[in-house]
Amino acid sequence: MNEIILGDCLEVMQDIPDESVDLIYLDPPFCTQKDFGQFNDKWEDIESYLTFIRQVLSECFRILKPTGSIYYHCDFRTNYLVRVLLNDVFGAKNFQNEIIWSYGSVGVSDKRFARKHNSIFFYSKTKDYQFNTRREPYSPLWAESFDKTDENDRKYYIKKIGGKEYVYFQDIGKIMADVWTIPIINAMAKERTDYPTQKPEELLERIILASSNEGDIVLDPFVGSGTTCAVAKKLGRKYIGIDISNVAYATSLERLEKIKHRQTYLMLSSKKEEEK
Numbered sequence: 351m352n353e354i355i356l357g358d359c360l361e362v363m364q365d366i367p368d369e370s371v372d373l374i375y376l377d378p379p380f381c382t383q384k385d386f387g388q389f390n391d392k393w394e395d396i397e398s399y400l401t402f403i404r405q406v407l408s409e410c411f412r413i414l415k416p417t418g419s420i421y422y423h424c425d426f427r428t429n430y431l432v433r434v435l436l437n438d439v440f441g442a443k444n445f446q447n448e449i450i451w452s453y454g455s456v457g458v459s460d461k462r463f464a465r466k467h468n469s470i471f472f473y474s475k476t477k478d479y480q481f482n483t484r485r486e487p488y489s490p491l492w493a494e495s496f497d498k499t500d501e502n503d504r505k506y507y508i509k510k511i512g513g514k515e516y517v518y519f520q521d522i523g524k525i526m527a528d529v530w531t532i533p534i535i536n537a538m539a540k541e542r543t544d545y546p547t548q549k550p551e552e553l554l555e556r557i558i559l560a561s562s563n564e565g566d567i568v569l570d571p572f573v574g575s576g577t578t579c580a581v582a583k584k585l586g587r588k589y590i591g592i593d594i595s596n597v598a599y600a601t602s603l604e605r606l607e608k609i610k611h612r613q614t615y616l617m618l619s620s621k622k623e624e625e626k
């Protein structure tokens with residue numbers, strides 16, 4: 351528990367007990383047929399890639415609790431194929447969302463619309479899965495809709511649906527939808543590690559807050575830069591990160607160590623303030 355493990359995720363996961371993990375996020379190889387230096391994403395053919403992914407998903411299903419969920423991160427290359435595997439392993443009835451991560455970034459094409467998103471497939475293991483409703487601020491375009499104010503100066507508007515009136519408060523925000531606009535990590539960001547496939551902490555924060563509680567166990571079989579474990583630690587979850595890459599292992603360990611020092615510093619600072 352609370353470890354980054356260097357090794358093949360298929361071998362490591364075999365040592366994890368059945369139904370012991372609350373949440374799994376995986377950002378596996380995308381079958382790009384490229385060697386990134388830090389890791390190799392070249393495959394003999396698409397069949398060998400899909401065989402590997404099916405094996406990983408089968409292990410994920412075994413170790414996931416009945417109340418658990420899995421989030422599978424992919425892009426246009428294999429998303430249509432992976433969806434079939436997820437349906438086979440987890441059951442089509444346990445599909446909950448296809449989350450669209452709209453990330454922006456440079457790079458356009460005069461041959462097609464610019465590709466600026468990834469897909470994240472959200473499946474539960476059973477119908478009785480853990481989920482914490484998340485909210486986000488209303489768009490500024492909605493500002494004029496909140497045309498009423500209550501006795502506490504809270505802005506709201508009323509909408510009639512089927513003969514019933516529903517009250518919507520601006521400060522509560524709206525229930526989060528399945529399209530997430532989160533920019534990629536910029537060159538000056540404190541969280542940046544220079545690992546090629548690093549994902550933003552905000553992205554993992556949304557997933558972990560929605561599908562786990564404090565003290566729950568979060569697993570990332572392809573930990574990469576360590577984002578999943580870093581966010582899990584900050585949010586009071588237990589974590590297990592696995593990667594076969596020595597660079598990923600070292601990067602993740604260093605990142606987690608910095609969080610440890612940062613949290614210790616904050617605790618000491620808070621103690622000094624209390625003593626004053």
